[in-house]
Amino acid sequence: MSVGIKDVAVAAGVSPATVSRVLANHHVKPELRERVETAIRLTGYRPNLSARRLRSQHSNTIGLIVPDIRNPFFTTLSRAVEDAAYKANMRVVLCNTDENPSRETMYLRLMQEERVTGVIYAPTRETAAQLDRLNFDFPVVLVDRYGPAGKHDSVVLDNRQASAALVEHLHARGFRSIAGLFGNTSSTARDRLSGYTEAMQERGLKPRTDFVAPNPDAAAVVARQILSRKDRPDALIASNGLILLGIAQAMQELGLRAPDDLAVAGFDNEIWTGLIGSGLTVIEQPVADIGHSAMRLLFERIETPEMAPRVVMLSGKLIERNSTRRLS
Amino acid sequence: MSVGIKDVAVAAGVSPATVSRVLANHHVKPELRERVETAIRLTGYRPNLSARRLRSQHSNTIGLIVPDIRNPFFTTLSRAVEDAAYKANMRVVLCNTDENPSRETMYLRLMQEERVTGVIYAPTRETAAQLDRLNFDFPVVLVDRYGPAGKHDSVVLDNRQASAALVEHLHARGFRSIAGLFGNTSSTARDRLSGYTEAMQERGLKPRTDFVAPNPDAAAVVARQILSRKDRPDALIASNGLILLGIAQAMQELGLRAPDDLAVAGFDNEIWTGLIGSGLTVIEQPVADIGHSAMRLLFERIETPEMAPRVVMLSGKLIERNSTRRLS
DNA sequence: AATCAATCTGAAAAGGTTTTCAGTTTTTTG
DNA sequence: CAAAAAACTGAAAACCTTTTCAGATTGATT
DSSP states (O other), rough: OOHHHHHHHHEEEEEEEEHHHHHTOOOOOOOHHHHHHHHHHTTOOOOOOOHHHHHOOOOOEEEEESSTTSHHEEEEEEHHHHHHHTTTTTTTEEEEEEHHHHHHHHHHHHHHHOOOSEEEOOOOOHHHHHHTTTSSSOOEEEEEEOOTTTTTTEEEOHHHHHHHHHHHHHTTTHHHHHHEEEEOOOHHHHHHHHHHHHHHHTTTTTOOEEEEEEHHHHHHHHHHHHHHHHOOOOOOSSHHHHHHHHHHHHHHHHHTHHHHTEEEEOOOOOOHHHHHHTTOOOOOOOOHHHHHHHHHHHHHHHOOOOOOOEEEEEEOOOOOOOOOOOOO | OOOOOOHHHHHHTTHHHHHHHHHOOOOHHHHHHHHHHHHHHHHHHHOOOHHHHHHHHOOOOOEEEEEEETTTHHHHHHHHHHHHHHHHOOOOEEETTTOHHHHHHHHHHHHHHHHHOOOOOOEOOHHTTTTTTOOOOEEEEEESOSSSSSSSSSEEEHHHHHHHHHHHHHHHHHHHEEEEEEEEOOHHHHHHHHHHHHHHHTOOOEEEEEEOSSSSHHHHHHHHHHHHHHOSSSEEEEESSSHHHHHHHHHHHHTOOOTTOOOOEEEOHHHHHHHHHHOOOEOOHEEEHHHHHHHHHHHHHOOOOTTTTOOOOOOOEEEEGOOOOOOO
């Protein structure tokens, strides 16, 4: 059937072991190496990765488990992870959980069966809570979200600070009735909530919060309610890009415009936030950096398994646009 | 080290073969099956997929090779492919080529080494042209783009028709000087070009075309030139979502608005096209359908390898928005 | 009751590679 | 130049399953 290392060995007049050594760049006399290499070319030999993995006990595979690759944050993240992975000669197996804990456990089990080298993982809060009870045979690096302190490496945005920066920005521009619409599944949303709440209280302002599943449709439903209330807020903050999108859609339907009718700000500097109306003020996350850092942590963890778990915290950047302009 | 099928066999007091049969749902006496199942639970056994793949000669893996997962078209496509794959108990290995032929050949080689069950592939024109000379050990289904007729299955939009529909739409609304900005790497852009050209000529209009690498920055550069010409067109068509985005950015920089300054239309109903200004007219592609169809074709090809190659052509849908409104 | 068929189980081979171990050749050293 | 060390190579074991084949058990038929 398919040509294997044995056939190459025969063609080159050497043992399979020697072929394997040539492939792995071990020491082999130039002359033999030459013969093997032409034999490989002639036979069109391609290594069988399953066999290689089985014998060498290295899968050269890393798992990427995210809620939904269609969330632009995770799209960009996945690209960064893949670039780093392929540079290190590793494959990436991609898994979408839809924020569904049962899918998460199923994929984590799959990762075990694949004997992956490591996993980059954005868990739901529900699964994250049990994360230190679970035991994996591979290192896990959490991204965007984290679990109970201490068991796994993680890389996250400084969410409280970022959230507070939004409040500060709005406050400085004269807004006082600042509402927040937050996701209800991740540690990230929770941190952004507490950053918001604290910043509000520091300024003697009353927090006004709502919670929603982190997707545009669900957010739009709640946003419509908030925006139709008699005491509509002056400003509305979204805890991530999907929710911000829902708000934008609700505003369009209701014929409301920022900043004239109310100020709007949120997270994730997605393309459309710069194009819509006269621009939406957002916190930009260094998404590619997050992905690269996660891979770096993963590799370092593999190198030094005993090292104490680390948290890498990156700063967001406030992108001021017209949606939070001071009204004259 | 890790618990294998042998350990389970010992624990259950049966042979490894029986354990394997239980795992594969073959006939095994209820009593033994019971014993094996509890042994599996007790030992925490997890199958080793590498070993399984090596022995069974089924990788249960499909490759997905796309230019860039960050292009929303391919993001959505990948999600559809993965959903279908995981339903069929298959993994997906994701590869980004950046429209770079050398990365394409490298990934195709990787697919051979993985002994994948099949590949879903959006090739550059350059590689597509050689595609019938190459021989793979696995079926390949082309998506979005196709190669020289006849060797592989493919799923594409009816691009000529869609492109013509845009011209027709603009023509019906009174626009006559209709320019087109097309990508230069794919068969898709070429088809959209010829649909455009023919539709223009049928109406006695002179085609005005420019070509550009399919990414927003490159498109923005050319768009700025087009929009600054003395004989600026009445209307501008983009051959895909990334180019349309470049045009939108250029217009914003130049302070131009659609439809007042010129009409704008394009492909791919991305979120932002409905939010920007008063909406951009686009052809919406049934992206998820394209992904599902591709997987269906792949599975049917595996089932019936001899079948003549098929082309599935899906229709786009014109979403009329304000950017092509007739000027009163 | 004896035979035949059908069902179930276990021993052993197979899948394609890497790695160990021992043996052979080459190089270095005294 | 001889002995020791180093470098290289090949045979065989190992990685963990699935699958084949033959043997054993059960059930059905005459």
